[in-house]
Amino acid sequence: MKLAVIGLGLIGGSMAKDLRRTRFATDIIGVDDNPESAQLALRLGIADRISSLEIAVKEADIVIVAIPVDKIVRLLPYILDHIPASTTVIDVGSTKREIAGVVKGHTLRGNFIPSHPMAGTENSGPAAAVENLFDGKICIICDHDKCRPQHLALAEKMYQSLGMPIAYMTSDEQDHTSAFISHLPHATSFVLANAVLAIEDRNIIFDLASGGFQSTVRLAKSSPEMWAPIFWQNRDYICEALEVYIHHLEEFKESLNNSDDKQLSELIVSANKIRGVLDGDNSSLTKNEETIIKFYTK
Amino acid sequence: MKLAVIGLGLIGGSMAKDLRRTRFATDIIGVDDNPESAQLALRLGIADRISSLEIAVKEADIVIVAIPVDKIVRLLPYILDHIPASTTVIDVGSTKREIAGVVKGHTLRGNFIPSHPMAGTENSGPAAAVENLFDGKICIICDHDKCRPQHLALAEKMYQSLGMPIAYMTSDEQDHTSAFISHLPHATSFVLANAVLAIEDRNIIFDLASGGFQSTVRLAKSSPEMWAPIFWQNRDYICEALEVYIHHLEEFKESLNNSDDKQLSELIVSANKIRGVLDGDNSSLTKNEETIIKFYTK
Numbered sequence: 001m002k003l004a005v006i007g008l009g010l011i012g013g014s015m016a017k018d019l020r021r022t023r024f025a026t027d028i029i030g031v032d033d034n035p036e037s038a039q040l041a042l043r044l045g046i047a048d049r050i051s052s053l054e055i056a057v058k059e060a061d062i063v064i065v066a067i068p069v070d071k072i073v074r075l076l077p078y079i080l081d082h083i084p085a086s087t088t089v090i091d092v093g094s095t096k097r098e099i100a101g102v103v104k105g106h107t108l109r110g111n112f113i114p115s116h117p118m119a120g121t122e123n124s125g126p127a128a129a130v131e132n133l134f135d136g137k138i139c140i141i142c143d144h145d146k147c148r149p150q151h152l153a154l155a156e157k158m159y160q161s162l163g164m165p166i167a168y169m170t171s172d173e174q175d176h177t178s179a180f181i182s183h184l185p186h187a188t189s190f191v192l193a194n195a196v197l198a199i200e201d202r203n204i205i206f207d208l209a210s211g212g213f214q215s216t217v218r219l220a221k222s223s224p225e226m227w228a229p230i231f232w233q234n235r236d237y238i239c240e241a242l243e244v245y246i247h248h249l250e251e252f253k254e255s256l257n258n259s260d261d262k263q264l265s266e267l268i269v270s271a272n273k274i275r276g277v278l279d280g281d282n283s284s285l286t287k288n289e290e291t292i293i294k295f296y297t298k
Numbered sequence: 299m300k301l302a303v304i305g306l307g308l309i310g311g312s313m314a315k316d317l318r319r320t321r322f323a324t325d326i327i328g329v330d331d332n333p334e335s336a337q338l339a340l341r342l343g344i345a346d347r348i349s350s351l352e353i354a355v356k357e358a359d360i361v362i363v364a365i366p367v368d369k370i371v372r373l374l375p376y377i378l379d380h381i382p383a384s385t386t387v388i389d390v391g392s393t394k395r396e397i398a399g400v401v402k403g404h405t406l407r408g409n410f411i412p413s414h415p416m417a418g419t420e421n422s423g424p425a426a427a428v429e430n431l432f433d434g435k436i437c438i439i440c441d442h443d444k445c446r447p448q449h450l451a452l453a454e455k456m457y458q459s460l461g462m463p464i465a466y467m468t469s470d471e472q473d474h475t476s477a478f479i480s481h482l483p484h485a486t487s488f489v490l491a492n493a494v495l496a497i498e499d500r501n502i503i504f505d506l507a508s509g510g511f512q513s514t515v516r517l518a519k520s521s522p523e524m525w526a527p528i529f530w531q532n533r534d535y536i537c538e539a540l541e542v543y544i545h546h547l548e549e550f551k552e553s554l555n556n557s558d559d560k561q562l563s564e565l566i567v568s569a570n571k572i573r574g575v576l577d578g579d580n581s582s583l584t585k586n587e588e589t590i591i592k593f594y595t596k
Binding site: 182220228241 | 416511
């Protein structure tokens, strides 16, 4: 199968690597508006050849759009305007309402699968592309009822070949959920880096930073080109998430200010529940069958 | 050398393992107020034998106090009351002002080395003890001018055998710096877990949590027995750190609310500087020679 990968960075490059390895893709056309990134991707074997967007979208069976979400909004209508009627288009952006919105009335809307593979690292560019980035992680597919069955089936087959279970939800549900589970942790990490850099001497941070600090600020290394547009497009839900977070933060500070050691301990015990959730020991928690069905069936 | 390790958990257990491996310790007496932990530590080879606190502090050349900081405050005067005049006592708590304060006027104050090895994980108990936890990490020694030279030298030799460079500062400096670099990241992580658990269904978190979320909430798995007393003893500086953090968080939220995309990008670019600081590319930053001297010389 012939793939066009628009954007040869961390996500596009990693997808290309795995889709070639699994033989899902036999021919990969790379497109990148940065000529240096394009040449690097070619040298790294991410793409078989580099082409213009215009040519790539006409030749490919699947077009993967793996660029920052503001650029997806600008390019997606052009891509749907220029593909043959048989081509599948898949974007991998972290936000979905605005992206789905710009092609709402397009005659080839059914060819487009809005998706969000929930995997990544704090690095960017073709050199950051790695194998097995997606294996076992969830991919969200949005508004599947607006996709033509053949295109949906091909996108599902592609994500399954990357080892990704698929969750189905609306663009609105995905943006709300991602605001809390992905965008908020990025925001808190950027802010933690700024708060500590504002107070502490850089040499002290460098010397004293333990694994705990490094883990908590890791996401603060993420690129502004990718993250500013995500925060921007999802700002209503991210502001909601930030408000909830600040409320819990104030509660934590009050427990210290009010010398309420019982409340402080309770807040820590409550937070500890994340261990059971993340480490898969979900047995003691109430299973919400309705939610499971919503996520795993269509 | 004969070591008494009071508290056979993550830190005490990991120190015992490495100090035996490097042959710094030839005989390790374990003390733990939890009989199950004591027996587990014995089975895991962390301690050679289990003893009461009373006997252990009389027999050892060095007493390592590796228990939660509230218990250090309660036990430390007893320990100094009962050691022979030749014994060195080292605590490894994350706070220092209150701990140093309780033995301020003690006749054997000079035998006590207040220290904070800046290493750990989110796990606890003897089973969490691992080898090489400390190698290459910094150990803070506080108020070294109040320690007798022989005891200070032995503590330094012990930490050097663990592979730890030593930084010297006052208890007050250590508590302020740790508030920002260690305690604040723990607080933000506990609060992030609580905020997300309050809104999102546990199954959704379990399914959708990517590496980014897991990294940012990792510290939220840390135990309340260890962390509530740390927050408590250092609450003035932690409240200061939380206020600085909330200020930066409000600034971030305002940039979204005010549609100020220039400010938003600047906040991300500013946070990205943590990459240079953490990854050791400190070359572009102004070196503050005074600080380096303060930290590495006595």
